[in-house]
Amino acid sequence: MSKKSILLDYSAIQLRERLKQTEIPAYVGDQCLDWVCQKHHLSFDKMANISKKNRALLAEMFDVHPFAKVEKVADSDDKAIKYILHLHDGPRVEMVVLKDPRYYSLCVSSQSGCPVDCKFCLTGVRGFKRQLSVAEILGQLLIAFSEGYPISRLIFMGMGEPLLNYEALIPALAMITSEKGFGIGQRKITVSTVGYLPGVKRLIKEQVYLNLAFSVGSTDPLIRRKIMPIQSRFSIAEMALVLHQYQGMHNRKLTLEYTLLKGVNESELEMKGLINLATYLDAKVNLINLNPHPEIPYQPVSSSRVYQLQGQLRKKGVSVTVRMRKGQDILAACGQLGGA
Structure with missing residues (x-):
């Protein structure tokens, strides 16, 4: 090294x-x-x-950058390109370039592995290796740009819980948005969290305003605890109150990410809870059909069910989108990053 x-x-x-x-x-x-x-x-x-x-x-x-080796894997339709970044001390981290007809996005990792153990996410199932440094976060952007991709949007939805790596996340975001850094506008960056309450409270205290995406999993505390163990530490009710406070401090729209698990969190009662949460937080909803993997003990719902649920939410006045699947065949889709 x-x-x-x-x-x-x-x-x-x-x-x-x-x-x-x-x-x-x-x-x-x-x-x-x-x-x-x-x-x-x-x-x-x-x-x-x-x-x-x-x-x-x-x-x-x-x-210049911290990686010992960089591997590239493109999916069959070239809409997702996964990079496996080898760190000098052994762990690996993955990032994904996502192509859209209008723009290129980069799905950024904040940790190697993840300690929060969401049961529908391969990263969590495989466990936590270590935090990423500022350079290991910024290096992902540098590699993507150096490969010729005109990245204009960043989503911190790769490996790890970003708010658990606050000490590296915030300086990295400062360099990303700085005119002397990468110069990407703050409104083009989204940070996802499973609901690490101390992290959001720190954002409030330090007046750091981000586009947040909150991974809901379920609005039923018992179901959420089963599929997202962080519910045992920081309840969805507590998280809703703090997010409501945070949203009142700035005018950026909150996103509620909802991963659909067949027979687990797709009931009418669940949808009612999601509608109530979205209404309370004035948030938009992003429905994500599970991307399956043999190590994940759940299955996706049918495509028709996804759009049926989208219609139910829209009828209640909720702004809702469905996340398009990209990179499934190379294990680069949402919830499939495992460190190869």
């Missing part, structure tokens, strides 16, 4: 301060970040406005 620092672990201010301790002029830090975050270069060799001497010194001090 390299003993060098990782360039993407530094903000613009931090990088200038670091270079002040060397013979490299501090302003070179801004030039470096421009080449990496705006021009998407993976090495110092072609940073033409930096002297050859300073490029050599930078290469001795830093690696």
